[in-house]
Amino acid sequence: xxxxxxxxxxxxxxxxLLLAAPLFSGFARVMRAKMxxxxxxxxxxxxxxxxxxxKRQEVISEQASWVFRATPYIxxxxxxxxxxxxxxxxxxxxxxxxxxLILVVYLFALPRVFFSLAxxxxxxxxxxxxxxxxxxxxxxxxxxxxxxxxxxxxxxxxTNLGTISSKVATGELPYTLAFWLSLAAFAFTTxxxxxxxxxxxxxxxxxxxxxxxxxxxxxSLAIAKWSIYLKQLVLVALFLGLFLPFGSMTTLSPxxxxxxxLAFFVKAILFYFVxxxxxxxxxxxxFMKVPAATWLALGAAVLSFVxxxxxx
Amino acid sequence: MGAIQLLLLSIxxxxxSALIALFWSISGRAARLLVGLLGLVASLVGVAAAGLALTAxxxxxLYMFQIEPxxxxxxxxxxxxxxxxxxxxxxxVGTSLYSxxxxxxxxxxxxxTPLFMAAMLVVVTVSNGFFFLVFWELMTLVSYFLVIWESGxxxxxxxxxxxxxxxxAGAALLMVAFLVLxxxxxxxxxxxxxxxxxxxxLKNLVFLLVFVGFGAKAGMVPLHFWTPGTYRAAPDHVxxxxxxxxxxxxxxxxxRVCVDLLGVTSWWWGFTILAFGVLSAVLGAxxxxxxxxxxxxxxxxxxxxxxxxLMGVGVGMxxxxxxxxVLAVLGFLAALYHMLNHAFFKGLLFMGAGWAIxxxxxxxxxxxxxxxxxxxWTAFAFLVGALAVxxxxxxxxxxxxxxxxxxxxTASNTSAFVTRVFSPVCAVLLAFAGAFAVMxxxxxxxxxxxxxxxxxxxxxxxxxxxMMQVSMLYMVLGCLVLGIGAPLVAPWIAGAAASxxxxxxxxxxxxxxxxxAETAQAVLSPPLVLLLLAGLLVVPLALGALYAGSRVKTxxxxxxxxxxxxxxxxxxxxxxxxxQPVKVSFHPLYWVRTLVDRPFRAITxxxxxxxxxxxxxxxxxxTVVTRPTARLVETAGQWIQAxxxxxxxxxxxxxxxxxxxxLLVIFGGSGL
Numbered sequence: 001x002x003x004x005x006x007x008x009x010x011x012x013x014x015x016x017l018l019l020a021a022p023l024f025s026g027f028a029r030v031m032r033a034k035m036x037x038x039x040x041x042x043x044x045x046x047x048x049x050x051x052x053x054x055k056r057q058e059v060i061s062e063q064a065s066w067v068f069r070a071t072p073y074i075x076x077x078x079x080x081x082x083x084x085x086x087x088x089x090x091x092x093x094x095x096x097x098x099x100x101l102i103l104v105v106y107l108f109a110l111p112r113v114f115f116s117l118a119x120x121x122x123x124x125x126x127x128x129x130x131x132x133x134x135x136x137x138x139x140x141x142x143x144x145x146x147x148x149x150x151x152x153x154x155x156x157x158x159t160n161l162g163t164i165s166s167k168v169a170t171g172e173l174p175y176t177l178a179f180w181l182s183l184a185a186f187a188f189t190t191x192x193x194x195x196x197x198x199x200x201x202x203x204x205x206x207x208x209x210x211x212x213x214x215x216x217x218x219x220s221l222a223i224a225k226w227s228i229y230l231k232q233l234v235l236v237a238l239f240l241g242l243f244l245p246f247g248s249m250t251t252l253s254p255x256x257x258x259x260x261x262l263a264f265f266v267k268a269i270l271f272y273f274v275x276x277x278x279x280x281x282x283x284x285x286x287f288m289k290v291p292a293a294t295w296l297a298l299g300a301a302v303l304s305f306v307x308x309x310x311x312x
Numbered sequence: 313m314g315a316i317q318l319l320l321l322s323i324x325x326x327x328x329s330a331l332i333a334l335f336w337s338i339s340g341r342a343a344r345l346l347v348g349l350l351g352l353v354a355s356l357v358g359v360a361a362a363g364l365a366l367t368a369x370x371x372x373x374l375y376m377f378q379i380e381p382x383x384x385x386x387x388x389x390x391x392x393x394x395x396x397x398x399x400x401x402x403x404x405v406g407t408s409l410y411s412x413x414x415x416x417x418x419x420x421x422x423x424x425t426p427l428f429m430a431a432m433l434v435v436v437t438v439s440n441g442f443f444f445l446v447f448w449e450l451m452t453l454v455s456y457f458l459v460i461w462e463s464g465x466x467x468x469x470x471x472x473x474x475x476x477x478x479x480x481a482g483a484a485l486l487m488v489a490f491l492v493l494x495x496x497x498x499x500x501x502x503x504x505x506x507x508x509x510x511x512x513x514l515k516n517l518v519f520l521l522v523f524v525g526f527g528a529k530a531g532m533v534p535l536h537f538w539t540p541g542t543y544r545a546a547p548d549h550v551x552x553x554x555x556x557x558x559x560x561x562x563x564x565x566x567x568r569v570c571v572d573l574l575g576v577t578s579w580w581w582g583f584t585i586l587a588f589g590v591l592s593a594v595l596g597a598x599x600x601x602x603x604x605x606x607x608x609x610x611x612x613x614x615x616x617x618x619x620x621x622l623m624g625v626g627v628g629m630x631x632x633x634x635x636x637x638v639l640a641v642l643g644f645l646a647a648l649y650h651m652l653n654h655a656f657f658k659g660l661l662f663m664g665a666g667w668a669i670x671x672x673x674x675x676x677x678x679x680x681x682x683x684x685x686x687x688x689w690t691a692f693a694f695l696v697g698a699l700a701v702x703x704x705x706x707x708x709x710x711x712x713x714x715x716x717x718x719x720x721x722t723a724s725n726t727s728a729f730v731t732r733v734f735s736p737v738c739a740v741l742l743a744f745a746g747a748f749a750v751m752x753x754x755x756x757x758x759x760x761x762x763x764x765x766x767x768x769x770x771x772x773x774x775x776x777x778x779m780m781q782v783s784m785l786y787m788v789l790g791c792l793v794l795g796i797g798a799p800l801v802a803p804w805i806a807g808a809a810a811s812x813x814x815x816x817x818x819x820x821x822x823x824x825x826x827x828x829a830e831t832a833q834a835v836l837s838p839p840l841v842l843l844l845l846a847g848l849l850v851v852p853l854a855l856g857a858l859y860a861g862s863r864v865k866t867x868x869x870x871x872x873x874x875x876x877x878x879x880x881x882x883x884x885x886x887x888x889x890x891x892q893p894v895k896v897s898f899h900p901l902y903w904v905r906t907l908v909d910r911p912f913r914a915i916t917x918x919x920x921x922x923x924x925x926x927x928x929x930x931x932x933x934x935t936v937v938t939r940p941t942a943r944l945v946e947t948a949g950q951w952i953q954a955x956x957x958x959x960x961x962x963x964x965x966x967x968x969x970x971x972x973x974x975l976l977v978i979f980g981g982s983g984l
Contacts (some may be wrong), residue, residue, distance in 0.1 A: 018851070054856075057864035061872045063763055063884070065684040065691070076852040081844050097825065098840040099705075102717050106705050113704060113750060120758035120885060121684070124872035128763070128885025135754060136893050139747035146743035150736045154724055159717075159834040215872055219856050219863070227852070291897045305736060 005252040010094030021229035022046035031276035058218030063123025071118040075111035076227035088241035090249040092162035100159040119212030130211015169245040181304030188297040198285035318361035325354035326430040333422030348412035358401030365394035382442035391808030396436035407549040409783035416547035441500040471541035482528030489521035530562035533592040540608040548666025552659040579633035586626025592619030597748035642719040644809035650712035657700040660787035664694035671773035677759030677887035684761040693784035698753035706838035708795035718828035759887030
């Protein structure tokens with residue numbers, strides 16, 4: 001694909017993810033309400049919330065330094081960068097020249113690090129506790145994620161996002177047991193990283209008042225919330241782009257773009273639907289019990305590695 | 313002037329700076345400035361030497377003098393040595409600047425620090441086994457004096473003793489190894505050692521001796537226990553040098569002896585190093601997380617980073633053993649790159665932590681707090697260092713870890729089943745250690761620089777003096793350049809890695825990108841990542857500017873929300889409560905520490921009791937010979953004293969009696 005083509009796909013990807021992120025989270029809210037037999041908010045509620053917050057006055061803690069103020073912006077910029085890297089509209093990474101899957105894994109650490117720092121920086125109890133919980137979950141999930149990434153990259157022979165995506169799409173990467181297990185493990189880590197129950201530890205609404213977000217208000221809160229919605233959708237896009245790139249463009253064309261956008265929306269809605277069902281069917285878990293739950297994902301990841309070694 | 317002459321000039325300038333510090337009569341600012349500036353010049357000359365050697369390729373050796381039977385003291389700079397010289401002096405620039413404005417740089421510190429630098433420079437360039445050991449010991453000795461610089465502190469003395477014990481135990485092993493080589497080659501010259509044939513058994517023996525000997529100095533687990541106390545006790549810029557630079561001379565030693573001189577022959581060598589690397593990385597990160605003392609925390613984090621470096625070294629040696637030169641170069645590239653990066657960010661972190669300790673009067677993270685508002689520059693510098701060591705893209709720590717991952721990936725694709733199994737496992741453990749490193753540094757930055765001030769001293773802290781800020785900004789710049797400038801830096805390091813291991817060169821960069829030999833495997837462009845991150849910041853800023861007109865002005869200075877109660881500073885999360893969930897979740901790993909520590913505690917205890925024996929053995933001569941003689945003289949004196957009565961008449965009597973006895977003897981003898 002030409003450079004112009006790649007750039008246009010990249011811009012399209014970033015725009016779609018940025019603008020649709022509140023919509024998908026709104027869908028998750030509606031789903032939750034329905035499963036609770038409530039009427040629930042309208043699906044566009046998140047957009048209204050963001051607009052409302054944008055207009056509100058911002059109040060900043062006396063303890064806060066520039067880290068606290070900059071965090072929402074840095075978080076959103078990092079997620080937009082990942083949105084440019086992920087191959088979900090086409091089977092190439094629009095920004096493949098900048099980095100690979102390992103870069104993406106580490107870019108997800110950027111918002112986490114800054115939100116944890118911001119939580120501590122605000123001097124708030126909830127912020128600090130939320131920050132440390134978020135990091136514990138990361139420490140449990142990141143090794144699993146990396147193992148899955150390695151298995152997938154070994155199957156594809158490269159850590160380039162585009163290469164993996166196109167090899168999965170064309171079937172050049174055999175759909176072996178190893179592939180399906182790594183898909184399962186990756187889906188699990190996506191679920192955890194999205195901060196869904198029972199893993200909504202850092203931003204737990206009920207017990208921690210949304211953790212690191214506690215002290216944010218007004219415009220900053222709007223950007224922070226938006227960047228979290230964006231992170232969730234980017235995670236889903238990464239999963240779909242790597243493991244289920246069906247419907248993605250292989251050559252650039254307006255029609256192909258339309259088809260791939262539609263295919264992405266269908267796949268993403270399905271993923272959010274499954275996530276919502278799982279989340280709302282589960283009870284809250286005690287925080288210290290969570291490490292045990294991640295063994296499931298580790299087991300799947302290790303098995304997929306074993307199967308890769310055994311060539312099954 | 314050639315590269316090696318420049319190096320000699322740099323060493324001489326360091327020596328001059330040491331002498332000035334020793335003999336300058338006015339202590340204080342002027343002397344510090346002169347010594348610091350001279351150190352700066354010496355470092356810059358050293359940087360020039362390294363740059364010249366790297367660009368010029370092979371430089372002729374400099375023969376200094378000869379002592380029979382040990383041979384010539386000669387300095388040589390191949391790619392690896394040049395890289396190490398560059399590392400030492402580049403960090404030296406920062407520490408020299410820092411030393412100008414720290415009160416810790418008194419006469420003794422000012423004297424020993426340049427000597428320390430000079431000794432390290434010789435260690436990494438000398439190409440004679442005997443003189444290597446001499447300067448290795450000198451380096452240890454000088455750094456020992458720097459550890460015990462605070463006179464009258466029992467803690468420092470004890471720490472220094474432990475450091476000395478471990479360093480010498482390691483050096484003793486090196487001596488045995490070098491004597492074996494000497495005995496076979498009949499020379500101490502590295503050039504002859506390369507050509508000498510050793511039987512496999514002997515080679516394995518030398519490898520083990522050298523690995524453990526250097527490993528002790530590098531502070532790998534389980535020989536790491538001396539590091540926290542040592543770095544804690546040393547002056548700040550010396551801690552920066554010890555953690556950032558001195559450890560690297562040990563890695564240099566492993567590379568020089570095992571790869572260059574012995575030539576890797578068995579695959580288990582690389583494997584052993586890899587295994588210890590993984591162990592150090594994971595346990596180092598864990599122990600760092602459990603620390604409350606900021607300098608000890610940084611020391612344990614150095615253990616982790618040495619682990620990461622050893623992982624690269626191990627992969628590189630595996631690559632040689634399985635005859636995959638590309639893999640070998642990638643492994644060494646990752647190791648050397650991380651070595652350079654660690655020198656910069658760890659140096660920076662020790663400097664920042666040093667000023668934070670200076671101002672809050674304590675190294676306890678629970679009693680600092682809120683320093684970011686009182687020393688914004690120091691906090692910024694520390695944060696950049698913390699992000700770099702946490703491998704946040706596009707800073708330098710990420711680039712070298714990326715190369716480590718890529719080396720593991722390449723290793724996973726080899727035909728050998730063992731490497732195919734263990735490389736991904738090691739990569740996962742690296743990610744595990746990395747995730748904990750992130751937590752460690754958020755704890756360190758969070759505890760020291762954010763939240764409310766938790767002590768009176770911390771509440772009245774001041775920003776660092778100008779020169780200190782300059783030195784920290786220099787290190788920040790280093791972290792940025794090594795990260796974003798990866799496409800420029802990586803080829804030099806890869807070239808040095810290939811040349812010292814005598815492997816074909818590997819292309820690792822093109823234009824703005826770096827890649828692990830093949831672009832098909834992966835590419836990374838740190839400058840592009842930075843540009844895009846900065847560029848994409850425009851989007852949230854523009855979104856934030858929406859409705860700016862209808863918004864009420866931001867209100868700041870409000871106490872944090874505490875559910876309607878009054879805010880108290882004890883409500884914020886302190887450093888030790890920060891890592892509590894991890895300690896609970898992963899307590900088995902802390903149990904491992906007690907297990908691992910036990911035999912080494914036994915060793916140090918043995919050291920202590922041995923010292924006791926020596927103390928008892930030492931006075932044997934005194935009790936048996938000296939003291940009885942002294943007692944005899946004393947009693948004789950008392951006897952004689954009895955004769956003295958102070959009466960003039962008695963003295964007259966003595967004189968007469970003496971005369972009478974003398975007359976009797978003389979004349980009585982003649983038969984009168």
